[in-house]
Every structure is written in C-alpha cells, then in structure tokens.
Amino acid sequence: MPELRKSPILERWVIISTERGKRPIDFKVTREEPKEGFCPFCTGNEDKTPPEILAYRDPMTKPNSPGWKVRVVPNKFPALQIEGDLNKRGDGIYDMMQGIGAHEVIIESPDHKANIHYLDKEHMESIFWAVRERMIDLKKDSRFRYILVFKNWGKEAGASLAHSHMQIIATPIIPKRVHEEMNGAKAHYDLKERCIFCDIISQELKDKRRIVYQNKHFIALSPFAARFPFETWVLPLKHVSAFETTKREWLPSMIDAMKTVLLKLDKALFNPPFNFIMHTSPCNGGNIPYYHWHIEIMPKLTKVAGFEWGSGFYINPTSPEDAAEEMRNTNINFDDSQNFQETKKEIM
Amino acid sequence: MPELRKSPILERWVIISTERGKRPIDFKVTREEPKEGFCPFCTGNEDKTPPEILAYRDPMTKPNSPGWKVRVVPNKFPALQIEGDLNKRGDGIYDMMQGIGAHEVIIESPDHKANIHYLDKEHMESIFWAVRERMIDLKKDSRFRYILVFKNWGKEAGASLAHSHMQIIATPIIPKRVHEEMNGAKAHYDLKERCIFCDIISQELKDKRRIVYQNKHFIALSPFAARFPFETWVLPLKHVSAFETTKREWLPSMIDAMKTVLLKLDKALFNPPFNFIMHTSPCNGGNIPYYHWHIEIMPKLTKVAGFEWGSGFYINPTSPEDAAEEMRNTNINFDDSQNFQETKKEIM
Numbered sequence: 001m002p003e004l005r006k007s008p009i010l011e012r013w014v015i016i017s018t019e020r021g022k023r024p025i026d027f028k029v030t031r032e033e034p035k036e037g038f039c040p041f042c043t044g045n046e047d048k049t050p051p052e053i054l055a056y057r058d059p060m061t062k063p064n065s066p067g068w069k070v071r072v073v074p075n076k077f078p079a080l081q082i083e084g085d086l087n088k089r090g091d092g093i094y095d096m097m098q099g100i101g102a103h104e105v106i107i108e109s110p111d112h113k114a115n116i117h118y119l120d121k122e123h124m125e126s127i128f129w130a131v132r133e134r135m136i137d138l139k140k141d142s143r144f145r146y147i148l149v150f151k152n153w154g155k156e157a158g159a160s161l162a163h164s165h166m167q168i169i170a171t172p173i174i175p176k177r178v179h180e181e182m183n184g185a186k187a188h189y190d191l192k193e194r195c196i197f198c199d200i201i202s203q204e205l206k207d208k209r210r211i212v213y214q215n216k217h218f219i220a221l222s223p224f225a226a227r228f229p230f231e232t233w234v235l236p237l238k239h240v241s242a243f244e245t246t247k248r249e250w251l252p253s254m255i256d257a258m259k260t261v262l263l264k265l266d267k268a269l270f271n272p273p274f275n276f277i278m279h280t281s282p283c284n285g286g287n288i289p290y291y292h293w294h295i296e297i298m299p300k301l302t303k304v305a306g307f308e309w310g311s312g313f314y315i316n317p318t319s320p321e322d323a324a325e326e327m328r329n330t331n332i333n334f335d336d337s338q339n340f341q342e343t344k345k346e347i348m
Numbered sequence: 349m350p351e352l353r354k355s356p357i358l359e360r361w362v363i364i365s366t367e368r369g370k371r372p373i374d375f376k377v378t379r380e381e382p383k384e385g386f387c388p389f390c391t392g393n394e395d396k397t398p399p400e401i402l403a404y405r406d407p408m409t410k411p412n413s414p415g416w417k418v419r420v421v422p423n424k425f426p427a428l429q430i431e432g433d434l435n436k437r438g439d440g441i442y443d444m445m446q447g448i449g450a451h452e453v454i455i456e457s458p459d460h461k462a463n464i465h466y467l468d469k470e471h472m473e474s475i476f477w478a479v480r481e482r483m484i485d486l487k488k489d490s491r492f493r494y495i496l497v498f499k500n501w502g503k504e505a506g507a508s509l510a511h512s513h514m515q516i517i518a519t520p521i522i523p524k525r526v527h528e529e530m531n532g533a534k535a536h537y538d539l540k541e542r543c544i545f546c547d548i549i550s551q552e553l554k555d556k557r558r559i560v561y562q563n564k565h566f567i568a569l570s571p572f573a574a575r576f577p578f579e580t581w582v583l584p585l586k587h588v589s590a591f592e593t594t595k596r597e598w599l600p601s602m603i604d605a606m607k608t609v610l611l612k613l614d615k616a617l618f619n620p621p622f623n624f625i626m627h628t629s630p631c632n633g634g635n636i637p638y639y640h641w642h643i644e645i646m647p648k649l650t651k652v653a654g655f656e657w658g659s660g661f662y663i664n665p666t667s668p669e670d671a672a673e674e675m676r677n678t679n680i681n682f683d684d685s686q687n688f689q690e691t692k693k694e695i696m
Contacts, residue, residue: 002428002429003444003445003446003447004444004446004521005442005443005444006442006444010524011524011527012524013521013524015427019425077367078367079365079655079663080350081349092551093547093551096352096354098349098351099350099351099363148658148659150653150654150657152653155651157653157654158651158652158654159653169659173361175659176358176359176360176361176661177657177659177660177661178659178660199441203441207440275653275654277657278658298657303503303504303506305498305505305507306498306499306625307427307496307498307515309525309625309646310498310523310525310625311494311519311523311524311526312524312525312526312528313519313523313525315427
C-alpha cells in the first residue's frame, strides 16, 4: 500500500510508492556528459572567464593565471546581473523588476576530471571556505535578500559544463521555496519554542532507520518525506541557522559527512547525476532560533512529470528507510577516491 | 538585462533571461523514446491491462476486446490505490496516511503511433469527453479532494510508455500546487470581485503580444511569467471554474485550440517532449467565481536544476512575447496531421 507522508516543515506531501520499488541498479542512468571540447574552467584558460573575484592560489602567482586551487568568477552568462537598480514596476495586473543579482561560479579545482568528493578533505574544505567568504561578502549588498548556493553535476541535473563547479546566485527577493521553509519552521517554533530541524534530528537519532551517517558535529539522513529516491540531507547536529556563522572547528566534520555521503551515492547508484542545495537563513536574518541550515542532496534518478508539476506532490519509489539502509551498507574508502580518474573510468 | 516577473496568481517569480536567449533550433532535443517492445495499450492486447472502466467502442464488440476508439483502464502500477481507508496517523513529529486514491490511464487511440494532436478533431473530442465522464464519476467518491488530469509525452517528460495516453489521479488531499493557485485567485477576487484569469484574458486581448491563438470560445497564450520556453495556456474565454461543467458546445473550440497549439509546438520545436496539465477546481468546489479552469502545456526543453529546486524560481531563456510570436508565425495544416505517421518520420 502506498503511503502519503507530509513534510514536517512544508505543506508538501510525498507518495512513498514502494510497489513501484526499485533496486539501485534499476536507477542506473545512461550518463550524458555535458558537451566536451574547450573548457574555460581548466587551468591555463583563466583568461576565458570573467576576471576572478576570489582565488586560493600560490602566493607567487598572479590573479587570472595558473597556480590556483579554488577559483571564483562571475558567471559569463548570468541569470541575474550585478549592475543597476531594481526599478520595480507594474503593467496592469502584472508586476516586474530588473533582474538584479549576482551569479558566480566556484571552480572547485584546476583538474577537469575531479568531482568535488574525489578531492582530498583539505581541498574540499577550501571550496566551502570560499563559499563562506563569498556569502559574507554578498550579504553586505543591501539589494540582496538571499544567497543561494548549489551544485549541478551531470547534464541530467542541469550542468552545462563538465568541469566540476558550484554556483552562487544572490537574489533581490527571498525565493518562494525559502519563504515556505522559513514560514513552516517558524510556525513550529511559535507553537513549541523549538527548532523543527533540532526536533527532526532528535527523533531520527532515537529511531535510527533513516540515519545514513553521523560524526562529531554532523548527521546525514534520508528525510521522512523524501521527494526523490536516495535524497539525503546533511545537517549540523547542534542548532545554527546560517552556514557562514558555523564554527570553524565544525568544518572538518561537515566535509567528512559530505564526502562520505557523495562517495556512498556514487558507489551505490553508479555515479549518478545529482544536485545539492545549501539551505541557509536569508540575508539580515541574523542567528535565528527557528531555522537550521543544512544541505539537501538529490540524485537525479527519476523524471519530474505531469503529476509532480500539476500537484506539487512527489512520487518516490524508494522508501527513505530502504535508501538509508542501502547507503549504510555501502562501504567506501576515502583512499580510493584519491585515484578518482581511475575510479571514475571503472564506474563509467 | 534579465527581467524578474511575478506570476499574477502565485507567489512565484520567474527570471526572463533573454541574454541566454535561444532560437527554437537550439532547443532541439535528442528525443529518447520510451523503451519499445510489447505494448499493453495496443489493440489486441486488451487483456494485458486491468479491465476497462470506460470505453468508446463499436456496440457490437465486447469489453476488453478490440473495437474501441478510446479506452480508460486502471493504472497497473498505481501511485495511489483505490481500496481501503485513509488511516491518518502520526509518528512523533511526522504525519502520514494510507495512499488512497485512483490512478487511471486514458488510452487515446488503438494506434501505437498516433499522438493526441495527430488524431482527427472528432476523435480528440471523444478523448476529452472520456476525461469528463471519469471526472464526474470520481468526484462522487467522498474520499477524494482533487482530480488531476495530465499527459506526459516523451521519455524526457516522464512517459514510461510510448503509446499516447493521458492519466487521471484522484488524491485524498488538495495538492499543494492547486491550493496555492486557488488561494492566489481567491485573494484577487476578495480584493476586486473579479476572476484573475478573466482579468488576464482581458489584458492579453488588449496587449496582443502574448496571444498564440484564439477562436470562438477559447484562447491560447504565453503566460506573462512563463516558467519554461514556449509554455502555453489554453483557457475558455468566458468564466467557468470546472472543466466538466463547461458547455458541450464549447468543446469543438477547445479541441481546435488544443490541436492548433500542439501542432504548432510540434512544428516550431521539432516534435518536443511535453507535459500538459488540466488546472480545474477541486471536488465539492461547485462553480466558483474566483477560479477559471485551463490547460497548461509545457514543452520539456530545459532541465530543472539546483537553482530551480533551491528557490522555486525559474529561469526562462525565451520571453513569452518571443515565443508567442514564433508560434503565431508557425503555419500548420490540419490535413497534414492526418498523415501523422509520415509527418512524424520526417520530423524525427
């Protein structure tokens, strides 16, 4: 019997339909890599991107030249543009404004073949530290209301370039999705004076069935009302509402959890396309008691079709309990990931 | 400069980013057909589906045998199941219920190769008449709150079988998406005592730039805040809140508009995968003054990626004005569509 589950945070129901249940092998996606050819993100091609905003590089090297480890540049084809004012206006019943915002790309490494979780932990830390630096800087611009950080990996997940990268988009309005999550979390807090995410973590730690991984400061779990097979959330165990205010000493735990989850997904699901999205509190939010930042990782295994578009419901053929068990049972070895090029070839 | 546009109905913003503008040819999708092989929807295979609920067939033929024109059967792998009660319950902070509902398939014709808009108008009318019959019947079941009708065409749009069909899913709760649309429309009505959709039609008829097609009773337009390139809505010109209460004599106009739009999309965009979704008022809604039924057609040309998942915003690289103009300039011939098999081969 299919089960309807409600997100504890959002007015979102999910159909867990295990009659349509699939084993990981059934999800194997024929990977379509973004078109290869000239890569503007590779080292040596620094002049093919707009000038860098931030780079962690050998101090002996010049900006926009080789010698960097992580590099942040404006998106060459930005969804929103940095220059100008909002010019809010109406046309009869319609409302519009100029598309002002920031759109940046975090090039994760000079190596064309290295996905983020194949890099060593120290390198992964640098990437997220660069994200933090950019968030702090962008939050200073009073035109922006939200800083969205995300990653698209694989063409099916919307990546247009194969070289591994993350994106940051600063928006002049709080996105609908964020608004709903904040409102849902606030409603819980108003009722109970507790953070809903802290409550989720507490219940999951007792229940254990949906836990994927846990270390000193972070937990990875399959959410109760997962929209997608193998959807996994990575959260700090203790309450903190914004990524950039997280204690520096928690970062290694976060990286360990992210690397572990991404390597497990990679192995269990045959290197699937995926998106991950950082959910963090909006600009000017300060450290709020009702919101708890986290990262939502969604392997792209199923297609969103008419039912999802028309209802806002999702049909998930794999229960989060089954997905978490499969992930727990997937053994990975961090040392293997150093040989990512070989590993990748084998997987593909 | 990209433009942020707000849906007049929902709290949804769209980025119209024509700097990323594409010509229709740039959207050409390498079509992936659902796996061929044995087709349970083809005539002669009637015993391979669950027994039919409704069929328009030669009166001399028996149920579940050849001789039908349109056939409705339960989905063999239903997302929701018809038998049982809801059994609403909680587990700590989580809420769930049994996945009760109906999930039916409308097999549009016995011919494996005929997509809906290649069929003649009379046949298309029969298909939508069957939808109407099923909606009226399902609305009698007091467990159901909403009847969602949609079509997935092409694997990229989520179709798992190539034989053209529509689906009906009756849900025990009003879906989030429907709820939001009803609320948005009601807020407008409460303020102005006018239907927001009637207002949209009125403004579009004056503006003309976003009109794709118009006949006696129906209008097709590119919505002001279109999420996707070439997204097109088909609406009755006069106010009516539910599809099934629409006057019988308007049906030929509706079919003419649907056939025209789908043939234009087919020609302009090289037979793209698409979804269409009927937006109609919920069960027990009666004929409500603030809601206006319509069909939203969305060719599947772009990928939904991290930004869309994380924000609920959409980035649309084609302005609705450009899309409507392209569609208006695309000449189609209804007679051509009779030779659909040949036409299709040429296009593919």
